[in-house]
Amino acid sequence: MFLEIDQLTMQFGGLLAVNNVSISIKKGKIHGLIGPNGSGKTTIFNVLSGYYKPTGGKVSFEGRTISGLPAYQITAAGFARTFQNMRLFKTMTVLENLLVAMGHHAKVGLLQEILNPVAVHQEEKKFVEKAMELLDLLEVADFANELATSLPYGHQRRVEMARALATNPKVILLDEPAAGLNEVETEDLRKTLLKIRDLGVTIFLVEHDMKLVMEVCEEISVLDYGKKIAEGTGAAISKDPVVIEAYLGQEEDR
Numbered sequence: 001m002f003l004e005i006d007q008l009t010m011q012f013g014g015l016l017a018v019n020n021v022s023i024s025i026k027k028g029k030i031h032g033l034i035g036p037n038g039s040g041k042t043t044i045f046n047v048l049s050g051y052y053k054p055t056g057g058k059v060s061f062e063g064r065t066i067s068g069l070p071a072y073q074i075t076a077a078g079f080a081r082t083f084q085n086m087r088l089f090k091t092m093t094v095l096e097n098l099l100v101a102m103g104h105h106a107k108v109g110l111l112q113e114i115l116n117p118v119a120v121h122q123e124e125k126k127f128v129e130k131a132m133e134l135l136d137l138l139e140v141a142d143f144a145n146e147l148a149t150s151l152p153y154g155h156q157r158r159v160e161m162a163r164a165l166a167t168n169p170k171v172i173l174l175d176e177p178a179a180g181l182n183e184v185e186t187e188d189l190r191k192t193l194l195k196i197r198d199l200g201v202t203i204f205l206v207e208h209d210m211k212l213v214m215e216v217c218e219e220i221s222v223l224d225y226g227k228k229i230a231e232g233t234g235a236a237i238s239k240d241p242v243v244i245e246a247y248l249g250q251e252e253d254r
């Protein structure tokens with residue numbers, strides 16, 4: 001039992017955004033979550049990351065219930081995420097975006113800095129080294145000292161992923177990482193996802209690019225109107241009539 005979403009429900013007024021959904025995510029895998037717009041994917045991520053307290057059901061991680069915990073405790077338990085709409089710190093450099101995520105400023109207090117400047121310097125060096133390693137992994141190390149928002153869009157998305165990894169997560173939630181990327185960038189993203197998985201980080205991936213999802217996910221869960229309607233390998237769900245039906249008319253209806 002690694003990550004268990006158990007009969008999860010999230011109701012907003014009269015709307016059941018997530019309706020009794022159970023998903024079991026295995027350690028070290030890439031698990032896909034797909035479904036038409038408005039089917040509840042981001043809401044599940046918001047519950048997982050502690051942004052919402054579910055109105056029903058629970059989430060357990062490594063045997064412990066985490067749903068309902070405040071976001072910082074969920075981060076501490078080993079969760080990190082990226083957002084459907086990117087949220088980099090606009091006035092910071094690429095490197096600073098990572099250092100902030102690492103809690104660098106929280107750890108190195110002013111008092112410590114006065115009492116033991118050498119130790120602080122050592123500590124700082126370790127953070128910078130770790131951050132640079134991640135930027136290197138995501139192939140954006142060359143931009144470390146540029147303003148994050150001055151980078152091309154595809155690079156900013158990589159920085160956002162590096163920042164999520166900077167907290168040393170066990171699970172990373174990626175909300176439509178391929179959105180807005182061109183074909184070449186999407187292919188790079190595919191390789192990056194595999195690299196992240198090979199670090200031992202479990203990936204829960206919301207994505208509209210079916211080709212990408214099919215290529216990288218060991219297992220895929222399909223949502224429609226807040227309910228799980230199918231689950232299995234890419235090969236299995238792409239043939240599932242229920243899934244095909246849910247996607248037909250997606251453009252006209254929603």
Ligand code: ADP
Nearest residue numbers: 012015017035036037038039040041042043044
């Ligand atoms: P998806 O990510 O699959 O496109 P969402 O999880 O964003 O879907 O949304 C699922 C449904 O829940 C949508 O109908 C959306 O409008 C609604 N919803 C999401 N967040 C809220 C909220 N905070 N308050 C009210 N309704 C919400």
Ligand code: MG
Nearest residue numbers: 041042043084
């Ligand atoms: Mg969404």
